[in-house]
Amino acid sequence: MTLRLDALGQRYGDHPVLHDITLTVPDGQLLCVVGPSGCGKSTLLRTVAGLQPAREGTITLDDAPVTGVPDHLAVVFQDYGRSLFPWLTVRDNVALPLRRRGLARAARRAEADRILERVGLDGTARRHPWQLSGGMQQRVAIARALVCRPSLLLMDEPFGSLDAQTREDLEDLLLEVHRTDATTIVFVTHDIDESVYVGDRVVVLSPGPASRVVLDLPVELPGKRDQIGTRRLPEFVALRSEVGRVVRGA
Amino acid sequence: MSGGRGTVGHPQPAARPAFAWRHAVLRLVVLLVALGAWQWGARARGSVYFPPPSRIALRAQELWFSGPARHAFLSAAGIGDVLPSLGRMAAGFGIAAVGGIAAGVLVGRSAWAYALCNPVLQFARAVPPPALVPVFVVVFAFGAPMQIASIAFSAVWPVLINTAEGVRATDPLRLDVAAVLRLNPFERLRFLLLPSALPHIFAGLRLSLSLSLILMVFSELLPGTANGIGFTLTDAQSRSDLLTVWAALLLLGVLGHLLNTALLAVERRMTGRRRPT
Numbered sequence: 001m002t003l004r005l006d007a008l009g010q011r012y013g014d015h016p017v018l019h020d021i022t023l024t025v026p027d028g029q030l031l032c033v034v035g036p037s038g039c040g041k042s043t044l045l046r047t048v049a050g051l052q053p054a055r056e057g058t059i060t061l062d063d064a065p066v067t068g069v070p071d072h073l074a075v076v077f078q079d080y081g082r083s084l085f086p087w088l089t090v091r092d093n094v095a096l097p098l099r100r101r102g103l104a105r106a107a108r109r110a111e112a113d114r115i116l117e118r119v120g121l122d123g124t125a126r127r128h129p130w131q132l133s134g135g136m137q138q139r140v141a142i143a144r145a146l147v148c149r150p151s152l153l154l155m156d157e158p159f160g161s162l163d164a165q166t167r168e169d170l171e172d173l174l175l176e177v178h179r180t181d182a183t184t185i186v187f188v189t190h191d192i193d194e195s196v197y198v199g200d201r202v203v204v205l206s207p208g209p210a211s212r213v214v215l216d217l218p219v220e221l222p223g224k225r226d227q228i229g230t231r232r233l234p235e236f237v238a239l240r241s242e243v244g245r246v247v248r249g250a
Numbered sequence: 251m252s253g254g255r256g257t258v259g260h261p262q263p264a265a266r267p268a269f270a271w272r273h274a275v276l277r278l279v280v281l282l283v284a285l286g287a288w289q290w291g292a293r294a295r296g297s298v299y300f301p302p303p304s305r306i307a308l309r310a311q312e313l314w315f316s317g318p319a320r321h322a323f324l325s326a327a328g329i330g331d332v333l334p335s336l337g338r339m340a341a342g343f344g345i346a347a348v349g350g351i352a353a354g355v356l357v358g359r360s361a362w363a364y365a366l367c368n369p370v371l372q373f374a375r376a377v378p379p380p381a382l383v384p385v386f387v388v389v390f391a392f393g394a395p396m397q398i399a400s401i402a403f404s405a406v407w408p409v410l411i412n413t414a415e416g417v418r419a420t421d422p423l424r425l426d427v428a429a430v431l432r433l434n435p436f437e438r439l440r441f442l443l444l445p446s447a448l449p450h451i452f453a454g455l456r457l458s459l460s461l462s463l464i465l466m467v468f469s470e471l472l473p474g475t476a477n478g479i480g481f482t483l484t485d486a487q488s489r490s491d492l493l494t495v496w497a498a499l500l501l502l503g504v505l506g507h508l509l510n511t512a513l514l515a516v517e518r519r520m521t522g523r524r525r526p527t
Contacts, residue, residue: 051426075430082423087445096441097431144431 001062001072001151001184002027003048009056010043017043019210021057023203028182032195034247035205041188044205045156048186049075061152070152074145078157080137084129090116090140091125097148115143119173135166139173146177153185160189168227171198175225192247196240197230204246215246301493303500310497313482327482332501335466335478338394342401343462347455350406354413354451355443364414371411379404379461380468392474401465408457416450417443452517459513463506479505 003025010018017040025031035041046052048059050069059066074097077083084093095112103111113125119139129137138158145153155174159167175198178185189195195202196219204215221235230236285303292302314328321329357363357371383400390396420443428438444451470480479498486494 046426049430051429069429069432071432073430075427077423077427079423082421083427085424085427085441085445087448088441096433099437100432100434 003152003184003186004060004063005048005057006060007057008044008047008054008059010040010047010052011055016210017208018047018205019212021211021213023213023216025184025186027184030178030185030187030198030200032199032202033186033188033205034190034192034195034202034243035211036207036247037190039205039208039211041190041205042156045075045154045186045188049073049154072148072151074148074150074153076138076141076145076153076155076158078160080129080134080141083141084137084144086128086130089126089128090121090132093129093140094143094147097144101148111147112143115147116140119143119146133166135162135170138162138170142170142173142177146181149181150183153183155185155187157189158187159194160191167194172227174198192240192244193231196236196243197225197227202239202243204243207249215243217243299492301496305493306496306500309493310500313494313497314501331477331479331482334394335470335480336505338397338469338478339401339462339466342398342465343405343459345398345402346405346458346462347409349402350409350454350458351413351451353406354410354454355417355439355447357410358414358417358447359443361418364418367414371407371414375407375411379465383465383469383472386469387472387474392472397466397469397475400469401462404465405458405462408461409451409454412450412454412457413447416447419450420446448521452513452521455517456510456513459509460506463502463509467502 003023005021005023008018008021009016021044023031033041033044043052047054048066050066050073053067061070064070085096088096091109091112094116095108098108098111113122116122116125119142121136121139121143124132124136124140129140132140142158159170162170171194174185174187177183187195187198199219201219202215202217203213204217205211206214217239219239221230221233221239223229289302289304292300312325314325314332315323317323317325317328324332357367379400382403386396386400386403390399424442424446428442433441466478467480467483469475470478471484475481479502483495483498486492486498
């Protein structure tokens, strides 16, 4: 699914947040959006998700304007503790989006179990989210996002509150999902290394107010990415320095 | 849980058995000491106005619980007074609970409705419920409809206000999640709003339950009542039968305690599968 932002602007009252953002994310691309905190990254995602209307400009998905929450869209939020429903089991959380597809209960459960296995959570279906570690809870949230096979996946600093090891595991899970499903993904992060490691392309927003795009960089890294090897490549080091320089406003 | 990032959640550990056991024994000891003091004081004083608890309990037993086993040991007075009272209370409380939760969700969902209704609700809540009973006497005439209406109208406010507060307190991020998952209004109610407001709703129900008991008795104290625990109370008082008055008070206390315990058990069953927040 191709996502197109055209002169997108967003404001809270008189306070401008985003200004003149024009971007095209081609079908199947994993775009990372980086920027200092408070630059409006989350606002950008919320606007694309249709959770708040754009104040200026337009958003189109495969040439259809976004007015409400689009179909075939999934969002993973940073705060898994709040985004999951604690009164539902892991399986029921994951199966929740399937209700609107009109599947029978047994089919919903089977589908949920299948996707749980895919994100490495087999055996947790009947537990409750708060009985799992933070990394596992975020896996549940990812499973809930993937269960409807979205064509556009939005992720708002999804690994920002996880420890380093867990974060690397989940970055690799995301890359694996992206390789197999070829979903268009917009991934917001403040972590420069992470953006270069997972992204096909990195876009840097300027510090607010009225953030705009200050760098748009394709990420071309040789070979399949892996946590140890890729991060040592000269291409990786060069890219992360460039992104880092722009983020720091040099 | 505030944010709860990167932490492993554990369900609340159950109280250690030895500890819970000691607590139960202690509670029983306090109860027995209080009863003993009452018994001793009443006997020492020998006043007809303050009979000892042993005689009160005996009177309660012979009045209401001396029936045959096939009537669950309820005597004729038990069937004729206790059951109608409980039935009217259940009807009033049931109407209040269902109506209060439904209206509370509607008011709590819309900031606009909440702003409009809040002063009215605060006013309705501030009126002492028994003061409204004379109004219902005029509107409904005497008898069960008036009594049920009094109970329902008094007990509805705590549920309504608490449900509205609970629904308003729904985590905005979870509302975003519901929007992104494109839950329909019914699913949003069933999977998000009601479960999230459940602790508030039960806080309201507990208040409403004790109000229901109060209004049940109060509405039966008025002329035109033919049966019920409140009627037994006034009737015995007019005959200067203080022992029966005390027995009715004892019965009301026990009933109130049992009903509250039952409601707590329901609450624990319904909210037990989530982490206490």
